[in-house]
Amino acid sequence: MHIIITDAWLAKSQALHLSGLKLALSGILLSVVVMLGSVAAYHWVFLQGVRQGWPGFESVARLVTQGDVDSKELYMRENLDAMARKLGEMQARMLQIESLGERVAGLAGLKPEEFKVQPGSGGALVSGRDITLPELMSAMNQLDRVSGAGVDWLTVIESRLFDQKIQRTLVPTEEPVAGGRIGSPFGFRIDPITGRSALHTGLDFPADTGTPILAAAGGVVVVQDVHPAYGNMVEVDHGNDLITRYAHASRVLVKKGDIVKRGQVIAEVGSTGRSTGPHLHFEVWVSGVPQDPSRFLAAGETLAAAQLVPGNPRRP
Structure with missing residues (x-):
């Protein structure tokens, strides 16, 4: 071309x-x-x-965009349903945590019914119709409030259990001589030196010289001295006006101001002071009044036996 x-x-x-x-x-x-x-x-x-807004164009626009709208609504519905199922699982888990919290609250000495942060409510999220986004957000906010209250309550329970544990460690229930037998008990007896009736303010544990003497509970050493009657002596303050005394030691391994733990070796058995032979003289004082140490030691044996019972919640 x-x-x-x-x-x-x-x-x-x-x-x-x-x-x-x-x-x-x-x-x-x-x-x-x-x-x-x-x-x-x-x-x-x-x-x-x-x-x-020309005539006829609005209906055409709806036809063109209807498919996109349907796709977005389907996507939103699937996501809302998935979130609703997950929320239901979380609510069921919160009920389990609440039930466990009630039992632990009872162990802590608190009223279990006070742990119920949402009495009469709970359970999985079940609906006969499709859940809406506002309803889902409301349920999530409620779950957040309930979980926050549960955390606060569990913190209180933890604090109470910790306090109880500390109190137990500060009560003299540990035998001051491991496996030792009791010689002279607490109370009036014939004094082995004078031969007269006298009050024996503690327990005697006969043992070989050098046998370890253990702290019956945790505390602070407030006295480490040589006494004319008690010989080498140690006193441990456990708080709440409760003091334990360990006398006639051959050697003392702690000093005034030391912090000791339950079962810690603080001295060794001897026969210093007013004594007729190697032994530990052990006393418990409450508010300045001597108490029978055997009652404290018996309480420790009972607690240890309870912890060994199968199925006991306090078993270690």
């Missing part, structure tokens, strides 16, 4: 020679340009019609 282009002003002519291939490519290019122009024009007219 030959195309001649003539310029009237310049009085020139130019000839274009198009082969069959070039002609086909030109037709395709022209078709593509027309197509893109048509699409652009349609898109512009459609958007203008929707924005300006």
Whole structure:
């Protein structure tokens, strides 16, 4: 194909020679340009019609966008259902934690019913209709409040149990001589030196010289002295006006101001002071009054036996 282009002003002519291939490519290019122009024009007219509210365009817009809206609603519904199921599982778990908290509260000496942070409520999230987002958010907020209250209560229980544990460690229930037998008990007896009736203010534990003397409970050493009657003596303050005294030691291993733990070796058995042979003289004083140490030691044996009972919740 030959195309001649003539310029009237310049009085020139130019000839274009198009082969069959070039002609086909030109037709395709022209078709593509027309197509893109048509699409652009349609898109512009459609958007203008929707924005300006031209008659007939609103219904067409709904038909075009309905599929996207349905897809988004389905996606939202699936996510809401999944979140609702997870929330139901969390609520069921909170009920289990609440039940456990009630039992632990009873062990701590608190009223178990006071641990119920949401009496009469709870359970999995079950609905006969689709749950809405506001309903889901409300349930999550309630669960957050309930869990926060549960944490506060468990903190109180932990504090109470810790206090009880500390109190137990400060009560002299540990035998001051491991496996030792009791010689002279607490109370009135015939004094082995004078031969007269006298009050024996503690327990005697006969043992070989050098046998370890153990702290009956944790506390602070308030006295480490040599006494005319008690010999090498140690006193440990356990708080609450409760003091234990360990007398006639051959050697003392602690000094005034030391902090000792239950069962710690603080001295060794001897026969210093007013004594007829190697033994430990052990006393318990409460508010300045001597008490029978055997009652404290018996309480420790009872507690140890209870902890060895199978199924006991306090078993170590």
